[in-house]
Amino acid sequence: MPMRRIALAMLIALSLAVPAFAQSKDGRLSLNAAVGPSFANVGTTFSTTTGLDVKVNDRTMLVGEFGMIPRAPFREAAEIAAPVPVASDARVNAYHWNGNLKVRPFEIGPVSPYVTGGLGSFTSDTVVSDVMVGSTRFEDRRRATNFATNVGAGLNYRINDWVGIGADYRTFFVHRDDSTPRVHRFSTGVTFALK
Numbered sequence: 001m002p003m004r005r006i007a008l009a010m011l012i013a014l015s016l017a018v019p020a021f022a023q024s025k026d027g028r029l030s031l032n033a034a035v036g037p038s039f040a041n042v043g044t045t046f047s048t049t050t051g052l053d054v055k056v057n058d059r060t061m062l063v064g065e066f067g068m069i070p071r072a073p074f075r076e077a078a079e080i081a082a083p084v085p086v087a088s089d090a091r092v093n094a095y096h097w098n099g100n101l102k103v104r105p106f107e108i109g110p111v112s113p114y115v116t117g118g119l120g121s122f123t124s125d126t127v128v129s130d131v132m133v134g135s136t137r138f139e140d141r142r143r144a145t146n147f148a149t150n151v152g153a154g155l156n157y158r159i160n161d162w163v164g165i166g167a168d169y170r171t172f173f174v175h176r177d178d179s180t181p182r183v184h185r186f187s188t189g190v191t192f193a194l195k
Helices: 002-022
Strands: 029-040 043-055 060-073 091-103 111-133 136-158 163-175 182-194
Touching: 029 060, 043 091, 043 182, 060 111, 091 136, 111 163
Parallel strands: none
Antiparallel strands: 029 043, 029 182, 043 060, 060 091, 091 111, 111 136, 136 163, 163 182
């Protein structure tokens, strides 16, 4: 339920902020968000991604990005999750912070494909137990944060200047001491942009 509230708050903030950002004279900065289903080797779930783009030139931009894949089943996400003693109904919330270089090689009308790559961190937050006592929630969590790199590609179809439909494929390489597990994620959904 908190993830739905966060996504709803992001949508409301984006819809209310459009007029103020649309009057900007400098088109170098834009705020983007994507909300929709995510299909990954760590589980199929709902995901959100947001990023601040700084335009370098007409085809290249630097992107500061945050994304989350909430409530993946532990049995599917065990490779990236923090070790836990009992994992029968545990869930894993995955978060990534990264700085990427994004290149759009061409645009055909409202369609713009891109390739991207960068580095940052990948956090897996394993919720082992979640107990309500009265009106208070007690959670037993295990967290692991690791350096990560990523590469990917995607496609955006702009319906108008602020709303579109997008698809993004990304592979995250989670660098740990003894292994480098990979998270392959394909996400689709509605995209929002403030320029």
